[in-house]
Amino acid sequence: MFSINFNSKFLLALSACVVTATAAAAEFPTRDIRVIVPWPAGGGADAISRKISNIAEQDLSQSIYVxxxxxxxxxxxxxxxxxxxxxxxxxxxxxxxSVITLPRGEMVPGYALDNMKLIARITSEPDAIVVAQQTGIETFEQLIERAKENPGEVRIGVAPKGSGPYLSAIQLEQLLDVDFNVITYAGSSSASSEALLSGELDAAISSLGDFSGIIESGDVRGVIELSSVQNETYPDVPTISSKGFDLQTGSFLVLAAPANTPDDVVATLESTFKAAYDTEEFQSWLAQIGVTADWLGSDGVNDWVDGLQTKMFGLMDDLNL
Structure with a gap:
C-alpha cells in the first residue's frame, strides 16, 4: 500500500514538473533578453548585434538589450x-x-565551446586593409611599395596574436616578401580606428564594415579585400585574388546560448532572430555597411565551426603559432 502511494505521488510530481517545464517554454520569454557582446561598444560586432536585436524584439513580448x-x-x-x-x-x-583564438591557445580557464549551444551564424565578412588618408597611399600596390622601400616601418594595426587579422598580416608578409611593423590592439576594431585617426597607424586590417564610418568620412580608404568575391558596397576596393594572390580570411558573428538551454527555447530564439535577419531593414542595412548576410542555422553551424577550426588550427601549426 505504501509502495502504491509512493509511486502515485512520484508520478504526480513528475507530471507536474513536465507540465511546469512545458509551460515555461511556451511562455518564453518571461523577461527581457540580454545579448552579451564580448567587445567594447562601437565596433562592427556591436553594431550588428544591436541592429538585429532591435528588429527581433518587435516580434516578442519582451525587450532585447545588448x-x-x-x-x-x-x-x-x-x-x-x-x-x-x-x-x-x-x-x-x-x-x-571566440571560436579560434581562445580554444586554440586554451587561454582562459573555464572557457569552452562545449559550455555553449550554438544557435546560428548571422554574418560573415572578409578582412580588408585600410590606409590612413594622411599617408598619401591610394592603392594596394603603393602600400606594398612603401613597405618594401621601408622594411619594418609601415605600421599596420591588427587584433591580438593568433587572431584572423594577425594571421592575415603574417601571411601577407610571406606572400609579398615584405616586413610590416605589425602592432596588436586588444579590443574591437574601434581601437585601430582611433589609432588610424590619431596618426598612430598607417594601415589596419579588419573588415570594411568595421571601418565603414571612417571610410565614409574620408579619413581612411580601403585598398584591398582578402577575398575572391567583389564587395558590391565598396566596388572601388579590389579583391586580392584580382591581384593574383590567394588569401581569404575574415570574421563572422554567431549567436549562442548556455549549453543546457532547452531545445524549444533555442528554437524560439532561432526563429525570432531569423525573422529579423530576413527583414528588408536588416538586409539593406548590412549592404550599406558592406557586411555579408550569411545565415546558417542550428542544423549546420556546429559542423561549420568544426571545419573552420580544423582549417585554422592547421594554418597556425604551419606558421608555428
Missing part, C-alpha cells in the same frame, strides 16, 4: 553568458576570437 562585456579576448563576457541560467534570457555573440 550589454558590452569586454576582456580576455571575448572570454570575460562569454563566460558570464555560459554561467547564466540556461533559460534563453541570456545569450551571447561569438566572433573569430
Amino acid at each position: 550589454e558590452n562585456i569586454a576582456g580576455a579576448v571575448t572570454a570575460t563576457g562569454l563566460i558570464q553568458m555560459t554561467n547564466a541560467r540556461p533559460d534563453g534570457h541570456t545569450v551571447g555573440m561569438l566572433t573569430y576570437d
Whole structure:
C-alpha cells in the first residue's frame, strides 16, 4: 500500500514538473533578453548585434538589450553568458576570437565551446586593409611599395596574436616578401580606428564594415579585400585574388546560448532572430555597411565551426603559432 502511494505521488510530481517545464517554454520569454557582446561598444560586432536585436524584439513580448562585456579576448563576457541560467534570457555573440583564438591557445580557464549551444551564424565578412588618408597611399600596390622601400616601418594595426587579422598580416608578409611593423590592439576594431585617426597607424586590417564610418568620412580608404568575391558596397576596393594572390580570411558573428538551454527555447530564439535577419531593414542595412548576410542555422553551424577550426588550427601549426 505504501509502495502504491509512493509511486502515485512520484508520478504526480513528475507530471507536474513536465507540465511546469512545458509551460515555461511556451511562455518564453518571461523577461527581457540580454545579448552579451564580448567587445567594447562601437565596433562592427556591436553594431550588428544591436541592429538585429532591435528588429527581433518587435516580434516578442519582451525587450532585447545588448550589454558590452569586454576582456580576455571575448572570454570575460562569454563566460558570464555560459554561467547564466540556461533559460534563453541570456545569450551571447561569438566572433573569430571566440571560436579560434581562445580554444586554440586554451587561454582562459573555464572557457569552452562545449559550455555553449550554438544557435546560428548571422554574418560573415572578409578582412580588408585600410590606409590612413594622411599617408598619401591610394592603392594596394603603393602600400606594398612603401613597405618594401621601408622594411619594418609601415605600421599596420591588427587584433591580438593568433587572431584572423594577425594571421592575415603574417601571411601577407610571406606572400609579398615584405616586413610590416605589425602592432596588436586588444579590443574591437574601434581601437585601430582611433589609432588610424590619431596618426598612430598607417594601415589596419579588419573588415570594411568595421571601418565603414571612417571610410565614409574620408579619413581612411580601403585598398584591398582578402577575398575572391567583389564587395558590391565598396566596388572601388579590389579583391586580392584580382591581384593574383590567394588569401581569404575574415570574421563572422554567431549567436549562442548556455549549453543546457532547452531545445524549444533555442528554437524560439532561432526563429525570432531569423525573422529579423530576413527583414528588408536588416538586409539593406548590412549592404550599406558592406557586411555579408550569411545565415546558417542550428542544423549546420556546429559542423561549420568544426571545419573552420580544423582549417585554422592547421594554418597556425604551419606558421608555428
